[in-house]
Amino acid sequence: MTHENEHSEALFLTSSYVFDSAEMAAKSFSDEIQGNVYSRYTNPTVRSFEQRLAMLEEAERAVATSSGMAATLAVIMALLESGDHIVCSRDVFGSTRVMMDKYITKFGVEVSYVPLANLSAWQNAVKANTKMFFCETPSNPLSEIADLEGLSQIAKKANSLLVVDNCFCTPVLQQPLKWGADIVVHSATKYIDGQGRALGGAVVGNAELMDQVQGFLRAAGPTMSPFNAWIFLKGLETLSLRMKAHSANASALALWLSQHPKVSKVFFAGLPDHPGHSLAKKQQSDFGAVVSFVVDGGRDAAWQVIDATQMLSLTANLGDAKTTIVHPATTTHGRLSPEALQEAGIQQGLIRIAVGLEDLEDIKNDIELGLSQL
Numbered sequence: 001m002t003h004e005n006e007h008s009e010a011l012f013l014t015s016s017y018v019f020d021s022a023e024m025a026a027k028s029f030s031d032e033i034q035g036n037v038y039s040r041y042t043n044p045t046v047r048s049f050e051q052r053l054a055m056l057e058e059a060e061r062a063v064a065t066s067s068g069m070a071a072t073l074a075v076i077m078a079l080l081e082s083g084d085h086i087v088c089s090r091d092v093f094g095s096t097r098v099m100m101d102k103y104i105t106k107f108g109v110e111v112s113y114v115p116l117a118n119l120s121a122w123q124n125a126v127k128a129n130t131k132m133f134f135c136e137t138p139s140n141p142l143s144e145i146a147d148l149e150g151l152s153q154i155a156k157k158a159n160s161l162l163v164v165d166n167c168f169c170t171p172v173l174q175q176p177l178k179w180g181a182d183i184v185v186h187s188a189t190k191y192i193d194g195q196g197r198a199l200g201g202a203v204v205g206n207a208e209l210m211d212q213v214q215g216f217l218r219a220a221g222p223t224m225s226p227f228n229a230w231i232f233l234k235g236l237e238t239l240s241l242r243m244k245a246h247s248a249n250a251s252a253l254a255l256w257l258s259q260h261p262k263v264s265k266v267f268f269a270g271l272p273d274h275p276g277h278s279l280a281k282k283q284q285s286d287f288g289a290v291v292s293f294v295v296d297g298g299r300d301a302a303w304q305v306i307d308a309t310q311m312l313s314l315t316a317n318l319g320d321a322k323t324t325i326v327h328p329a330t331t332t333h334g335r336l337s338p339e340a341l342q343e344a345g346i347q348q349g350l351i352r353i354a355v356g357l358e359d360l361e362d363i364k365n366d367i368e369l370g371l372s373q374l
């Protein structure tokens with residue numbers, strides 16, 4: 001595979017590779033020499049993305065996957081077996097929860113859920129067969145923060161791997177490996193792309209663990225397409241600037257909302273009265289861009305606010321240059337029973353904003369349009 005002196009990375013749209021001789025083919029297939037054989041195994045564009053993401057997480061290696069869910073699936077399939085037990089934070093991404101409950105448990109792996117921010121709950125959930133802790137911090141939609149250093153200590157004592165979904169922060173705002181996590185999973189679909197164009201994911205960690213994860217991906221197939229890797233490579237170039245701009249907009253918006261007479265509560269770890277504020281300050285370089293708030297009047301009031309906005313996109317997606325707005329209780333968390341919703345702290349009057357990169361005044365004006373309905 002030849003690289004010319006292109007400035008923008010080449011996109012290698014090829015499923016397989018040719019060899020100079022039968023001997024080279026044999027040696028490549030037996031891994032005697034490192035070469036490209038087939039794009040389910042390796043692809044130069046995908047490899048560039050993996051190397052850069054690994055650098056950003058300051059990790060030995062990253063392995064790209066077809067989506068964020070494929071990253072989590074690959075970690076579990078590669079590293080656990082029937083009879084093992086996962087302790088998982090309660091407020092993980094909806095599909096993570098469905099995958100665990102409906103599919104992972106089908107293969108004899110047990111899963112227990114604990115409140116993210118309660119270290120003693122994690123400790124108490126450990127069993128003789130516990131092999132993995134899985135968490136997502138900050139949580140969605142309430143911005144709860146896991147104490148990664150504390151969690152990693154409990155996980156180590158329990159001989160378990162700590163896996164952190166770092167999708168909301170990206171390595172620009174948080175590097176979980178520094179706090180003792182063993183593995184980071186990403187949905188590149190969100191901030192790494194940043195403009196909602198492509199699906200992808202990644203697993204990051206030490207070379208030994210990543211070899212095992214890649215072994216599963218090579219055999220099973222949910223690897224990243226070169227085209228998507230090329231989009232994410234472009235995304236990584238602006239990730240740092242974008243995350244800072246997302247965070248600045250979100251912090252200012254959260255402050256404005258917290259002073260708004262029609263808003264009864266704001267959930268954002270950047271606000272000093274949020275229970276996770278000091279932890280977030282310690283382990284993140286900024287607070288990210290997901291802000292949730294409550295209006296009086298329950299579901300009807302929340303729907304009224306959402307429907308009156310004009311610029312914001314009504315969608316459950318996040319990590320986009322465009323600000324999105326959603327009603328968690330009837331969409332992202334709509335499968336939960338009323339009791340489970342209450343346990344998770346998701347009220348009917350709760351609205352979630354994933355703050356984008358538009359001018360802050362435009363975002364405020366649009367939300368004001370909604371709030372003025374009440």
Ligand SMILES: *Cc1c(COP(=O)(O)O)cnc(C)c1O
Pocket residue numbers: 067068069070093095136165167168186187188189190199200201
């Ligand atoms: C979107 C998301 C995922 C899943 O990623 P896909 O790329 O959609 O498969 C996992 N975790 C979090 C926190 C997410 O927001």
